[in-house]
Amino acid sequence: MKANPKPYFIVLFAFLQIGLIAQASNRGKVIINADLGKDTISRHIYGHFSEHLGRCIYDGFYVGESNTRIPNTKGVRNDVVQALKELKIPNLRWPGGCFADTYHWKDGIGPKAGRPSIVNTWWGNVTEDNSFGTHDFLDMCELLGAEPYLSANVGSGTVQELADWIQYTNHNGKSPMADLRRKNGREQPWNVRYWGVGNETWGCGGNMTAEYYANIYRQYATFMSGWANNGTMVRIASGANSSDYNWTETLMRNIPHNMMEGVALHHYSVIDWSAKSSATQFSEEQYFTTMKRALQMEELVQRHITVMDKYDPRKRVALVVDEWGGWYDVEPGTNPGFLYQQNTMRDAMIAATTLNTFNNHCDRVKMANLAQTINVLQAVILTKEDKMLLTPTYHTMKMYNVHQDAVLLPATLQNCDFALGKEKLPALSASASKDKNGAVHVSLANIDSKEPKIVTLEFRGMAVVSAEAQVLRSPNLQDYNSFESPNKIQPAPLRQVKKSGNTVEVEIPPFSVVVVEVK
Numbered sequence: 001m002k003a004n005p006k007p008y009f010i011v012l013f014a015f016l017q018i019g020l021i022a023q024a025s026n027r028g029k030v031i032i033n034a035d036l037g038k039d040t041i042s043r044h045i046y047g048h049f050s051e052h053l054g055r056c057i058y059d060g061f062y063v064g065e066s067n068t069r070i071p072n073t074k075g076v077r078n079d080v081v082q083a084l085k086e087l088k089i090p091n092l093r094w095p096g097g098c099f100a101d102t103y104h105w106k107d108g109i110g111p112k113a114g115r116p117s118i119v120n121t122w123w124g125n126v127t128e129d130n131s132f133g134t135h136d137f138l139d140m141c142e143l144l145g146a147e148p149y150l151s152a153n154v155g156s157g158t159v160q161e162l163a164d165w166i167q168y169t170n171h172n173g174k175s176p177m178a179d180l181r182r183k184n185g186r187e188q189p190w191n192v193r194y195w196g197v198g199n200e201t202w203g204c205g206g207n208m209t210a211e212y213y214a215n216i217y218r219q220y221a222t223f224m225s226g227w228a229n230n231g232t233m234v235r236i237a238s239g240a241n242s243s244d245y246n247w248t249e250t251l252m253r254n255i256p257h258n259m260m261e262g263v264a265l266h267h268y269s270v271i272d273w274s275a276k277s278s279a280t281q282f283s284e285e286q287y288f289t290t291m292k293r294a295l296q297m298e299e300l301v302q303r304h305i306t307v308m309d310k311y312d313p314r315k316r317v318a319l320v321v322d323e324w325g326g327w328y329d330v331e332p333g334t335n336p337g338f339l340y341q342q343n344t345m346r347d348a349m350i351a352a353t354t355l356n357t358f359n360n361h362c363d364r365v366k367m368a369n370l371a372q373t374i375n376v377l378q379a380v381i382l383t384k385e386d387k388m389l390l391t392p393t394y395h396t397m398k399m400y401n402v403h404q405d406a407v408l409l410p411a412t413l414q415n416c417d418f419a420l421g422k423e424k425l426p427a428l429s430a431s432a433s434k435d436k437n438g439a440v441h442v443s444l445a446n447i448d449s450k451e452p453k454i455v456t457l458e459f460r461g462m463a464v465v466s467a468e469a470q471v472l473r474s475p476n477l478q479d480y481n482s483f484e485s486p487n488k489i490q491p492a493p494l495r496q497v498k499k500s501g502n503t504v505e506v507e508i509p510p511f512s513v514v515v516v517e518v519k
């Protein structure tokens with residue numbers, strides 16, 4: 001007869017089991033096939049968005065040339081230009097957003113004193129003096145080394161107005177609009193490649209049905225060609241709101257693919273549109289819900305791509321996520337129409353996980369625009385008079401810019417959980433790429449609010465000689481950079497990196513972003 005195990009054996013066995021389970025739940029693994037990459041991660045996935053909204057343009061980018069002590073170049077803040085160049089901003093969308101469908105570009109050209117004023121009915125009913133117009137924006141893009149992405153007025157504009165805008169910005173021959181541009185001081189065309197045909201046409205851009213908009217799109221797109229001198233115009237259709245797959249399906253079915261180079265998608269990480277909650281004072285539950293909304297981007301991208309694949313299996317038409325980010329209540333005491341919010345480690349988690357999703361789907365996602373660059377929503381820069389600060393989202397995007405135009409490496413992630421009560425989310429997110437010099441970068445986020453994760457990176461198809469990593473972390477999820485303490489959160493070298501043969505083990509602190517470089 002078998003003897004019963006002694007009670008202390010049972011205790012020891014139980015302890016080991018729990019130890020193993022606990023260890024297993026805080027461990028992840030990424031297998032990276034360093035020799036099997038084929039798709040390029042377009043740098044345009046790292047794009048930004050600047051709307052005439054609150055203090056994004058005025059006070060943010062533009063302070064004007066006179067009556068300011070803030071150093072500027074043709075009215076654009078020098079500190080902002082330097083920060084965005086260091087970020088390697090690849091493109092910038094303008095002038096909206098909802099504002100775009102009220103904007104008439106001819107109001108913003110010519111001598112500034114003679115420009116008409118309008119009222120910005122979407123954002124705070126403030127008077128817009130049109131002092132920042134087409135020349136100001138396109139010259140600023142040249143200063144930034146960023147490609148402009150112009151969003152055309154379909155909701156309250158005309159086909160002629162858009163055709164004229166393209167002629168004005170892109171035609172180098174003699175024509176009425178090209179001559180007007182020259183009269184206004186610009187000889188050479190800017191050759192704008194990226195054009196959005198309306199914005200949120202299902203909502204603020206005209207409350208259209210998908211079928212109606214598809215017809216309107218065809219009409220506008222017909223008159224957009226002819227002025228692009230180098231023939232590489234990218235026409236982007238106003239896309240779906242989050243999970244409106246029918247919208248994408250209708251556009252893909254009804255618009256000939258030789259008339260459309262991109263279809264947009266907008267998705268914001270919002271807890272609840274009627275109770276968005278504070279950007280800085282949030283609970284564990286609110287953090288969890290925000291991350292649930294942010295991680296939904298993976299499903300949205302996958303499912304919109306499935307629809308697009310049905311009509312465009314050769315992936316000619318790009319998915320362009322031209323608005324994404326976290327959206328909270330405005331900072332207390334600020335204009336509710338200005339959408340000014342602070343930016344914490346929670347936002348770094350949104351950025352890190354979302355950018356991994358875009359990288360991993362770079363065969364279809366060719367462009368994206370974080371909303372918005374300065375002083376609005378999930379901004380990378382905040383300004384206050386002559387002061388400027390860089391947010392945790394800025395630092396995340398800067399750490400990730402190693403992926404720009406690098407080759408995506410196929411990677412398999414064995415994940416672990418971030419649990420809250422009975423609910424679970426995948427704690428880890430990752431993507432990997434190889435740059436033109438052969439360096440491999442793996443970007444990782446651990447969204448778990450409490451537990452560090454040990455992640456083993458196994459590299460196949462390369463010999464690992466060296467490994468180092470940077471981390472973005474802070475003691476509290478709610479931490480942010482303020483004007484009093486602008487460098488509280490900054491990337492730093494990660495010491496917990498162990499290399500052994502072609503394997504690298506990293507310990508990723510709770511709610512942190514890590515980018516590993518392997519050579």
Ligand code: AHR
Binds near residue numbers: 051096097372377
């Ligand atoms: O980014 C703020 C607003 O959100 C944009 O103007 C609009 O397109 C979206 O609804």
